Amino acid sequence: MDAAAPPIVVIRNLTKSYRRGSQSIQVLSGINFDIARGEFVALMGPSGSGKSTLLNLIAGIDSADEGSIRIGEQEITRLSERELAHWRAGHVGFIFQFYNLIPVLTAYENVELPLLLTTLKRRERREHVEAVLSVVGLADRMDHYPSQLSGGQQQRVAIARAIVTDPEILVADEPTGDLDRVSAEEILQLMDRLVREFKKTVIMVTHDPRAAEKAHVIRHLEKGELSVT
Amino acid sequence: MGIPYSYSFRNLWTRRLTTLLTASGMGLVVFVFAATLMLAEGLQQTLVQTGSPDNVVVLRKSANSEVQSGVERAQAALLESQPEVAIGPDGRPLLAKELVVLINLRKRGGNKPANVVIRGVSAASLQLRPAIGLKVGRMPRPGSVEVIAGESLARRFKGCGLGETLRFGMRDWRVVGVFDAGSTGFSSEIWGDADQMMQAFRRQVYSSVIFRLKDTNAFDAYKARVEGDPRLTVEAKRETRYYLDQSEAMSRFLRILGLVLTVVFSIGAVIGATITMYAAVANRVTEIGTLRALGFQRKSILLAFVMEALLLGLCGGLLGVGAASFMQLITISTMNWASFSELAFSFTLTFGILWKSLLFSLVMGFIGGALPAVRASRMNIVEALRAT
Numbered sequence: 031m032d033a034a035a036p037p038i039v040v041i042r043n044l045t046k047s048y049r050r051g052s053q054s055i056q057v058l059s060g061i062n063f064d065i066a067r068g069e070f071v072a073l074m075g076p077s078g079s080g081k082s083t084l085l086n087l088i089a090g091i092d093s094a095d096e097g098s099i100r101i102g103e104q105e106i107t108r109l110s111e112r113e114l115a116h117w118r119a120g121h122v123g124f125i126f127q128f129y130n131l132i133p134v135l136t137a138y139e140n141v142e143l144p145l146l147l148t149t150l151k152r153r154e155r156r157e158h159v160e161a162v163l164s165v166v167g168l169a170d171r172m173d174h175y176p177s178q179l180s181g182g183q184q185q186r187v188a189i190a191r192a193i194v195t196d197p198e199i200l201v202a203d204e205p206t207g208d209l210d211r212v213s214a215e216e217i218l219q220l221m222d223r224l225v226r227e228f229k230k231t232v233i234m235v236t237h238d239p240r241a242a243e244k245a246h247v248i249r250h251l252e253k254g255e256l257s258v259t
Numbered sequence: 260m261g262i263p264y265s266y267s268f269r270n271l272w273t274r275r276l277t278t279l280l281t282a283s284g285m286g287l288v289v290f291v292f293a294a295t296l297m298l299a300e301g302l303q304q305t306l307v308q309t310g311s312p313d314n315v316v317v318l319r320k321s322a323n324s325e326v327q328s329g330v331e332r333a334q335a336a337l338l339e340s341q342p343e344v345a346i347g348p349d350g351r352p353l354l355a356k357e358l359v360v361l362i363n364l365r366k367r368g369g370n371k372p373a374n375v376v377i378r379g380v381s382a383a384s385l386q387l388r389p390a391i392g393l394k395v396g397r398m399p400r401p402g403s404v405e406v407i408a409g410e411s412l413a414r415r416f417k418g419c420g421l422g423e424t425l426r427f428g429m430r431d432w433r434v435v436g437v438f439d440a441g442s443t444g445f446s447s448e449i450w451g452d453a454d455q456m457m458q459a460f461r462r463q464v465y466s467s468v469i470f471r472l473k474d475t476n477a478f479d480a481y482k483a484r485v486e487g488d489p490r491l492t493v494e495a496k497r498e499t500r501y502y503l504d505q506s507e508a509m510s511r512f513l514r515i516l517g518l519v520l521t522v523v524f525s526i527g528a529v530i531g532a533t534i535t536m537y538a539a540v541a542n543r544v545t546e547i548g549t550l551r552a553l554g555f556q557r558k559s560i561l562l563a564f565v566m567e568a569l570l571l572g573l574c575g576g577l578l579g580v581g582a583a584s585f586m587q588l589i590t591i592s593t594m595n596w597a598s599f600s601e602l603a604f605s606f607t608l609t610f611g612i613l614w615k616s617l618l619f620s621l622v623m624g625f626i627g628g629a630l631p632a633v634r635a636s637r638m639n640i641v642e643a644l645r646a647t
Contacts, residue, residue: 115555130548147553
């Protein structure tokens, strides 16, 4: 990590509230938060503290009420829905708690999905997919469907899908939440490797203190406000 | 590039039973749609093939069919002397003065009576219809009480088989031959000597005069002249046109009936498809959220679900058309409302009916899938992902 380098994520005065019936629930209030390039950040906090909301806002799948989020050179709070979708395809990799693989597509096809939004030719896409499946150690399982893989393997396919477009940031929402201890450890090691070897910036929401231990920085969210550990 | 087509296809395959049941519902509608069109087509083809474009049918003015028509002997003689009439190899005009009478015969097996066309023919009648050939037996001798029967009739009606005897016009007529007229309306007729028939039925006039044109392009001039001739009260039509007109009312009726039936049925099938597609969307909310998060636009989601609904429709269409194509093996016998006589014809599948049926099934699929697809594309990403 280069301390002098500008942060990749710059969040200023971020506010988000949800409406539930006639009630308005404040989830995030005036968050200010920077993440350095190549940092592994863990967001922790009790349920309903707003950590997933913050993650969704950084990933560009939710919109803020007020404030700004800049990722790299892009001020994403100003993008239209269409532009945001386009931006996500090239700049964010998603890792979900329940892997969210498409059950009717093979491991190979699942990983190829984000590349279908690029201009890459079929042969180039194949090279990319094979490369990332090798990184996650599943090159021999590319023709398997998700139902033919274990939880840990499915999450590794999901990680391959997240990194196949070589995005700047990876957002992970409870990536080990559905895994046994051994698989969870493997996934955490893989994520750690992505940060160290591939210089990815990872922002992870977790309840698991063991998962948080892998992070460089742990941020606690409580009642919509951040604290640093 | 959008979501691959294999995604839509494999989702249908994964839910094969639901897909099959929904597609069967749509297939049933397509079957009814295709079958009625095939019926109308079969009827039309049978009647149109009955005619030849070089032949001209002359009827009494404003008569719609030979049964309603009457052409006096003097008028028939005048028509025979027209210069447009072709001359046969024997040096005689290729012109037949024919009599058409309806009689009632009983069907084999059921004993059910039905109207049958008796056609009094002249020597040129067979020459004017080269598609007709004697299958077994011989032609009736002129001046004798003998008849020949169309193959379809000989098979289905009592007394019409070779060697059997028919009683009509207060005489007993022996069937001395069976003729093959292919799938034309003639195969449902009985032919005998015109003069014998006129005596038997006490008719003074012929029903129609049919002749071959020397030059097929001379028809318009001929028509204008004979219809304007004050000595003649007749109307001339090309034989093909004449039979097409005869089939039009019936085939239009069949088409309208088919259309009404299928529109009513299709509402049910479309609702079925809509329910299936809504269920498909509801089961894949997280998938939709994931695809959207990965960067796929709303229209990609819309397209994937519309594609799935279209594929579902196509499955139904193929099932329906496949089942309908077996109907070609069936021959239908019904009343020809233009001549009030029995007419046998088959369901006929044409390329036109094929693509219309498949298009119809795709339209049903599209309508059924449109609302669920719009719903899928409008989902909020965060809410969809939370549905895990």
